[in-house]
Amino acid sequence: xxxxxxxxxxxxxxxxxxxxxAQAGWTLGLTGRRxxxxxxxxxxxxxxxxxxxxxxxQTSRAISALQQLIQTMGGMDLLIISAGISHRNASxxxxxxxxxxxxxxxxxxxxVGFSFFSEQGxxxxxxxxxxxxxxxxxxxxxYSASKAFVSNxxxxxxxxxxxxxxxxxxxxxxxxxxxxxxxxxxGSKRFWVAPVDVAARQIITAIQKKKSRAYVTRRWKLxxxxxxxxxxxxxxRL
Ligand SMILES: NC(=O)c1ccc[n+]([C@@H]2O[C@H](COP(=O)([O-])OP(=O)(O)OC[C@H]3O[C@@H](n4cnc5c(N)ncnc54)[C@H](OP(=O)(O)O)[C@@H]3O)[C@@H](O)[C@H]2O)c1
Numbered sequence: 394x395x396x397x398x399x400x401x402x403x404x405x406x407x408x409x410x411x412x413x414x415a416q417a418g419w420t421l422g423l424t425g426r427r428x429x430x431x432x433x434x435x436x437x438x439x440x441x442x443x444x445x446x447x448x449x450x451q452t453s454r455a456i457s458a459l460q461q462l463i464q465t466m467g468g469m470d471l472l473i474i475s476a477g478i479s480h481r482n483a484s485x486x487x488x489x490x491x492x493x494x495x496x497x498x499x500x501x502x503x504x505v506g507f508s509f510f511s512e513q514g515x516x517x518x519x520x521x522x523x524x525x526x527x528x529x530x531x532x533x534x535x536y537s538a539s540k541a542f543v544s545n546x547x548x549x550x551x552x553x554x555x556x557x558x559x560x561x562x563x564x565x566x567x568x569x570x571x572x573x574x575x576x577x578x579x580g581s582k583r584f585w586v587a588p589v590d591v592a593a594r595q596i597i598t599a600i601q602k603k604k605s606r607a608y609v610t611r612r613w614k615l616x617x618x619x620x621x622x623x624x625x626x627x628x629x630r631l
Contacts, residue, residue, distance in 0.1 A: 394441070396469050398422035398462060400449065400502050401476030403430035405573030406521060409593035410473060415440050417597075422462045422469070425476070449476050449498025450490070459505050471600065472506035473519045474499055479536045481579055488535035495539035500546060507550055507561070515560040519600060520547045524569050524613050527620045528628055551605060565606045566596055569613030585612060 397414055401407040403425030411423055415438040422443045423431055431444035443466050447458040463469045477495045480487035503518065510516030525533060526540035547565040554561040570576055570586040587610040599607035608614040620628070 394418055394420045395471065396420040396422065396466050397471035397473060398424065398459070398466070398469050398506075399473045399475060400424050400447070400459070401474070401521075402434065403427045405475070405575055406568070406571060406589060406593060406596070407473065407475035408434070409589045410475070410596060411438065413590070413593050413597055415442065419471075420466065422466050424458070424462065449502055450493040452497055452501040455498065456501055456505050459502060460509075463509060468513070469506070469509060469516065471517045471519065472502075472510075473521075474502050474506070475521045476502075477521060477539075477575075479533060479575055479579065481532050483533070483535050491535040491539050495536070496542050499539075499543055503546060503550065507553075510561045511554075511557070511559060517562040517564065517600065517603070518547075518550065519564040519566060519596070520544075521566050521568060522547070524567055524608070524617055524620070526567060527617055562603045564599055564604055566599065566609055567606060567613065567617060568592065568609045569616065571609070585610070585616075 397419050399407045399411050402411045402423035411421055411434060415421055418440060420441040423434055424445045424447045425431060426448045428446040431446060435442045435444050443462060445458050445462040447455050449455045476498060478491055480491060506518050520543050522543040523540040525537035526544040530537040544565050547563050551563040570583045571589055571592040572586050573589055576583060592609050595609045608617055
């Protein structure tokens with residue numbers, strides 16, 4: 394059975410991906426900070442489920458924990474990095490937390506995953522970015538900048554793997570609003586909010602199709618296109 398590790402599987406998108414991939418017969422390695430949620434998932438989900446508590450902002454420990462998990466599972470075919478946080482109108486402390494988790498934490502995990510796949514000669518790395526990566530957002534500056542980092546990092550990995558002629562697939566998920574605790578905590582008015590099961594299904598389809606980039610849900614491609622095309626004077630007024 395193929396093996397996937399989901400970093401940030403205790404809630405929201407990562408948790409729903411774990412449910413759907415478990416149903417499809419994947420062997421799962423699930424991580425997050427909340428051990429009790431990981432233990433509950435291990436009990437609830439069918440098939441082989443390995444768990445590992447990990448805080449990606451503690452990069453050295455997270456790197457060792459991920460390497461240990463890969464070893465315990467006897468390898469990894471797919472790595473999904475879903476861990477991430479958001480704070481609207483963030484204080485410096487909150488912005489710093491976003492940077493530690495969404496930027497440093499993401500880069501540490503992606504580095505370990507990519508190194509493992511490079512040695513193995515194949516693999517699939519998926520990062521959860523956002524439509525916010527496309528243009529800076531005044532109400533969520535650190536978050537949108539962190540997601541621009543994620544998308545740019547994944548693009549770099551894609552170029553690196555192509556140049557080295559390796560069979561490593563890199564998928565950037567540019568997500569619009571998805572109904573998870575992350576946006577429910579945010580509290581502002583949203584549009585086109587997708588149910589998490591629909592979003593997870595579309596992410597799995599993008600993985601199966603080995604896409605470089607996928608907009609989730611698909612209609613968010615229109616917003617991405619709009620954001621890319623509008624001039625700065627218009628963007629400033631949005
Ligand atoms: N929901 C949306 O509308 C939306 C839109 C665009 C992009 N995204 C992105 O999608 C990803 C998943 O978001 P979600 O909506 O599913 O949010 P969520 O329900 O809040 O889940 C976030 C996950 O990240 C984990 N996490 C947070 N900080 C962590 C840390 N320091 N170390 C390890 N794990 C950590 C959480 O686990 P623990 O708390 O147990 O550590 C949890 O499993 C995020 O990267 C987010 O930016 C979401």
